[in-house]
Amino acid sequence: MSKSRNWNVLVTERLIGFAAVAAVALSAFQIWQGVTATLAAPIFRPIHISWVLVLIFLVKPAFHQRHHTGLYLSGRLADLACIVLTIWATWHISVFDYDDMSFLLDGLSSSDKVAGVIILLALLEATRRTVGAVMSCLAILFILYALFGSLLPDAIASKSFSIEEMIRFHIFSTNGVYGAPLGIAAGVVFTFVLFGAFLQVSGAGQFFIDCAFALAGKYRGGPAKASVLASAALGSISGSAIANTVTTGSLTIPMMKKLGYKPEQAAGIEAAASTGGQIMPPVMGAGAFVMAQFTGIAYSDILLVSIVPAALYFLSSLLYIHLMACKLGLQGMTQTEKIKTVLVRGWHFLAPLIFITILLMMSYSPVLVGIAGCASILAAAMVRKSTRVTLPLILQGMKEGALMALPISVACACAGIIVGVIGQTGIGLQFTQFLLAMSGNQLWSVMGLIALAALILGMGLPVTAAYIVLSVMAVPALMDLGVSLLAAHMIVFWLSQTSNITPPIALAAFAGAGIANASPMKSAVQAMKLAQGFFLIPVMMAHGHLVWFNDFSTGAFVLSVVYTLGLIVAFAGSIEGRLFNPLSWLARGILFVCALALAFLDYDLVNIVACVGIAFLTLLNQILPRRQALKVSQG
Numbered sequence: 240m241s242k243s244r245n246w247n248v249l250v251t252e253r254l255i256g257f258a259a260v261a262a263v264a265l266s267a268f269q270i271w272q273g274v275t276a277t278l279a280a281p282i283f284r285p286i287h288i289s290w291v292l293v294l295i296f297l298v299k300p301a302f303h304q305r306h307h308t309g310l311y312l313s314g315r316l317a318d319l320a321c322i323v324l325t326i327w328a329t330w331h332i333s334v335f336d337y338d339d340m341s342f343l344l345d346g347l348s349s350s351d352k353v354a355g356v357i358i359l360l361a362l363l364e365a366t367r368r369t370v371g372a373v374m375s376c377l378a379i380l381f382i383l384y385a386l387f388g389s390l391l392p393d394a395i396a397s398k399s400f401s402i403e404e405m406i407r408f409h410i411f412s413t414n415g416v417y418g419a420p421l422g423i424a425a426g427v428v429f430t431f432v433l434f435g436a437f438l439q440v441s442g443a444g445q446f447f448i449d450c451a452f453a454l455a456g457k458y459r460g461g462p463a464k465a466s467v468l469a470s471a472a473l474g475s476i477s478g479s480a481i482a483n484t485v486t487t488g489s490l491t492i493p494m495m496k497k498l499g500y501k502p503e504q505a506a507g508i509e510a511a512a513s514t515g516g517q518i519m520p521p522v523m524g525a526g527a528f529v530m531a532q533f534t535g536i537a538y539s540d541i542l543l544v545s546i547v548p549a550a551l552y553f554l555s556s557l558l559y560i561h562l563m564a565c566k567l568g569l570q571g572m573t574q575t576e577k578i579k580t581v582l583v584r585g586w587h588f589l590a591p592l593i594f595i596t597i598l599l600m601m602s603y604s605p606v607l608v609g610i611a612g613c614a615s616i617l618a619a620a621m622v623r624k625s626t627r628v629t630l631p632l633i634l635q636g637m638k639e640g641a642l643m644a645l646p647i648s649v650a651c652a653c654a655g656i657i658v659g660v661i662g663q664t665g666i667g668l669q670f671t672q673f674l675l676a677m678s679g680n681q682l683w684s685v686m687g688l689i690a691l692a693a694l695i696l697g698m699g700l701p702v703t704a705a706y707i708v709l710s711v712m713a714v715p716a717l718m719d720l721g722v723s724l725l726a727a728h729m730i731v732f733w734l735s736q737t738s739n740i741t742p743p744i745a746l747a748a749f750a751g752a753g754i755a756n757a758s759p760m761k762s763a764v765q766a767m768k769l770a771q772g773f774f775l776i777p778v779m780m781a782h783g784h785l786v787w788f789n790d791f792s793t794g795a796f797v798l799s800v801v802y803t804l805g806l807i808v809a810f811a812g813s814i815e816g817r818l819f820n821p822l823s824w825l826a827r828g829i830l831f832v833c834a835l836a837l838a839f840l841d842y843d844l845v846n847i848v849a850c851v852g853i854a855f856l857t858l859l860n861q862i863l864p865r866r867q868a869l870k871v872s873q874g
Contacts, residue, residue: 250311250312250315251300254297254300254315255297255298257297258294258297258298259638261290261293261294261297262294262637262638262641262642263634263637263638263641265290265291265294265641266433266637266638266640266641267637268286268290269287269425269429269430269433269641270430270433270610270613273426273430273606273607273609273610274607274610280413280417280422281333281335281337281413281417282333283425284413284417284421284422284425285329285332285333285358285417286329286333287421287425287429287648288329288358288362288416288417288421288425288648288649288652289325289326289328289329291365291644291645291648291649292321292322292325292361292362292365292649293322293325293326294641294642294645295365295368295369295645295649296318296319296321296322296325296365297318297322298642298645299365299368299369300314300315300318301314301315301317301318302314321361321364324357324361325357325358325361327354327357328353328354328355328357328358328361329358331350331351331354332354332355332358332410332411335351335411337411346403346407347403347406347407347411351406351411352402352403352406354410355406355407355409355410355411356402356406358410358416359382359406359409359410359416359656362416362649362652362653362656363375363378363379363653365649366378366649366650366652366653369645369646369649369650370646370649370650370653370700370701370704373700374650374653374700374701374704375653377657377700378653378656378657381656381657381660381661382405382656382660384397384660384664384666385397385399385400385405385660385663385664386399386400386402386405387399388400388664394669395666395669397664397665397666398664400663400664408659408663409655409656409659414655414659414662414663415655415656415658415659415660416652416655416656416659417652417655418655418658418659419529419532419533419655419658420529420651420652420654420655420658420704420707421648421651421652421655422532423525423528423529423532423651424525424644424647424648424650424651424652424703425648426605426606427528427605427606427609428525428528428644428647428651429609429640429644429647429648430605430606430608430609430610430612430613431522431525431605431609431612432640432643432644432647433609433613433636433637433640433641433644434522434591434595434609434612434613434616434640435473435640435643436636436637436639436640436643437613437616437617437633437636437640438473438588438591438616439486439636439639440628440632440633440635440636440639441588441616441617441619441620441626441628441632441636442585442588442620442626443585443588443591443616443619443620444473444486446581446584446585446588447469447472447473447588448465448469448473448487448490448491449576449581449584449585450468450469450472450578450581450582450585451465451466451467451468451469451472452465452469452572452575452576453575453576453577453578453580453581454468454578455467455468456571456572456575457571457572457575458571459561459564459565459569459570459571460498460500460560460561460563460564460569460571461498461571461572461575462491462494462495462497462498462500462572463491463495463498463500463505463508463560463563463564464557464560464561465491466487466488466491466492466495466508466509466512467508467512467515467553467556467557467560469487469491469512470483470487470509470512470513470515470516471512471515471516471519471549471553472516473486473487473516480510480513480514480516480517480702480736480739480746480747481513481739481746481747481750482643483513483516483747484509484510484513484747484750484751484754485750485754487509487512487513488506488509488510488513488750488751488754488755489754491505491509492505492506492509492751492754492755493754494572495508495509496755498569498570498572499567499568499569500563500564500567500569501757502752502755502756502757502758502762503752503755503757503758503761503762503764503765504563504765505751505755505757506748506751506752506754506755506757506762506765506766507740507748507751507762507763507764507765507766507767507768507769508556508560508765508766508769509751509754510739510740510745510747510748510750510751510762510763510766510770511556511740511766511769511770512553512556512769513747513751514736514739514740514747514766514770514773515549515552515553515556515770515772517702517736518545518548518549518552518732518733518736519545519549519553520542520545520546520549520596521542521592521595521596521599522595523542523545525647525651525703526702526703526706526732526735527541527542527545527732528605529703529706529707529710530706530710530728530729530732531605533710533728534724534725534728536724536725536788537602538599538602538605539599539600539601539602540788541725542596542599542600543600544725544729544786544787544788545729547785547800548729548733548776548780548785548786551772551776551800551803551804551807552772552773552776553772554804554807555771555772555775555776555807555811556769556770556772558807558808558811559768559769559771559811559815560769562811562812562815562817562818563815565817566815566816566817585623585626587619587620587622587623587626588616588619588620588626590615590619591612591615591616591619594611594612594615595608595609595611595612595615598611617633646701647701647703650700650701650703650704651703651704651707653704654700654703654704654707654708657707657708658707658708658711661708661711661712662711666712667711667712667715668715670712670713670716671712671713671715671716671719674688674689674713674716675716675719675720680720682717682720682721682722682781682782683778683838683839685716685717685720686717686730686734686777686778686781689709689713689716689717689730689731689734690734690737690774692709692712692713693705693709693731693734693735693737693738694737694738694741696708696709696735696738697735697737697738697739697741697744700738702735702736702738702739705735705738706731706732706735709731709734709735710728710731710732713727713731714727714728714731717730717731717781722781723786723788725786725788726780726781726785726786729777729780729786730777730780730781733773733776733777733780734773734774734777736773737767737770737773737774740763740766740767740769740770740773741763741766741767742760742763742764742767745759745762745763745766745767747766748762748763748765748766748767749762749763751766768814771807771810771811771814772807775803775806775807775810775838776803778806778838779799779802779803779806779837779838782838782841783795783798783799783802783803783841784796784798784799785799785800785803798843798846801850802837802846802850805833805837805846805849805850805853805854806834806837806838808830808853808857809830809831809833809834809837809849809853810830810831810834812826812827812830812856812857813827813828813830813831813834817860818856818857818860818861819857819860819861820860820861822856822860826856826860829852829856830853830856833849833850833852833853834849836848836849837849837850
């Protein structure tokens with residue numbers, strides 16, 4: 240048995256070593272392509288996804304090494320066979336001549352079809368290994384719909400396509416697998432994931448966490464508030480709420496528990512804060528780059544529009560955390576570093592973030608901005624002897640960046656199949672009509688259905704993939720009801736984030752629960768409560784002018800911000816049962832009614848009255864207990 244185990248370990252070590260070299264080479268290839276743009280999309284995208292598939296078959300074996308040696312080695316041989324077939328198929332697709340007369344007259348040859356089927360099967364298997372079986376099954380379901388759509392009932396029927404038509408559309412074009420979602424993942428998203436990896440290996444990530452604790456640690460519930468600030472800084476760049484939860488949570492969750500937060504509260508706080516990092520400029524994970532591609536709106540404009548909603552989300556989270564700390568009677572940390580000390584030690588790490596923000600605002604190519612960001616973080620690390628990065632650390636960053644990008648690339652390629660089938664069959668229009676019919680053409684009802692669809696999709700799809708699929712199908716319904724293009728995409732983008740913190744499958748909350756040794760489901764409930772902004776703020780995006788673009792009005796925008804703040808305070812007070820002090824049931828009921836009015840009644844007079852009522856109750860909640868305490872002390 241020990242000899243079998245030794246064989247398994249030996250084979251694993253050799254393949255992992257080869258995978259590390261391949262991962263570093265992939266990062267180098269991506270940087271070269273980003274700088275030179277030598278390869279056209281029909282060549283670059285197949286090479287990128289092929290490289291990703293090879294890496295997945297190397298680092299995600301068919302069978303774990305704990306299995307019997309014969310089974311494990313058989314699985315590894317199958318993995319190597321998949322790698323060889325993937326490389327052959329990619330070479331065949333890359334050298335394909337789209338202007339060849341035989342292709343134009345006779346269509347695809349047998350070898351073309353075999354290459355296409357190999358890529359589809361390899362992609363579905365790699366997606367199953369990295370993202371999960373749900374997304375692979377969803378892609379298979381859409382493929383079957385395209386193949387046999389004419390056999391379905393008339394309400395959902397579509398034209399059936401042959402296998403050759405499917406392969407021609409999804410493989411030998413830039414529509415399906417090699418479509419826009421993969422183009423974004425292979426370009427701008429990869430470079431910013433690499434930027435995030437360099438942030439971690441250079442020590443910049445720890446600097447931002449130290450800054451958060453220096454700023455917020457001494458206040459009531461300090462570690463929890465520091466968690467929010469740190470996640471806002473790091474989550475935007477990491478590209479993954481789960482990775483952010485693990486990175487910052489390994490430090491913040493134990494400190495929150497030590498201060499007095501319950502384990503499920505600590506896990507929920509970190510999950511809500513880390514998920515919020517995905518909507519925080521300047522990078523906003525991967526979704527904002529997809530949004531720019533889908534809407535045709537410059538990324539710099541999306542960045543500007545996103546600042547205020549993101550700030551409102553984190554204010555909402557901080558408010559819930561403060562109220563929670565007040566209810567538990569918690570105080571701040573007794574010892575924290577001064578922010579001046581932290582800044583003196585690591586001020587140079589602020590330069591790369593400022594640098595990439597300026598470049599993005601100046602509408603430079605996001606791919607080049609990401610590469611410039613990687614160079615700037617390495618240059619900034621060289622300023623201080625204590626933070627200088629060596630060649631092994633640089634290679635480690637390149638390796639980790641490539642490995643972190645694997646699930647994003649296969650998810651986007653698989654989402655490309657779904658988006659392609661939607662466009663090929665026209666089912667998107669049917670879904671839009673279904674939404675409008677089910678909702679009775681009511682905006683709030685359509686948003687509820689979209690939120691439900693986002694939650695269901697998010698149970699098996701990564702956030703970016705869920706946004707891609709949902710935006711193609713749901714944005715037209717919102718626009719039919721008068722919501723602007725950018726606001727509709729922002730709403731879908733925000734609602735797509737909710738699967739990370741909403742039961743029954745809340746992966747970010749579950750990751751936090753693992754660190755906190757807490758109940759996963761209780762942690763998810765706490766995270767959902769703390770992340771109410773993901774549900775409340777999209778409502779205000781739909782009704783008001785919170786997402787401004789062409790029709791910007793300062794007055795309407797300010798009113799929308801005030802209404803949103805009122806909605807956040809009213810919901811927090813009614814749920815937590817306190818503001819400055821405990822609230823009576825009557826006051827909680829009034830706050831809840833005011834919140835409903837702000838969320839569902841799109842009338843300025845009603846909203847202003849509701850905000851005045853919320854402000855008046857908040858003021859009373861602060862003044863009356865003080866007066867009563869003063870009378871008691873004087874009596």
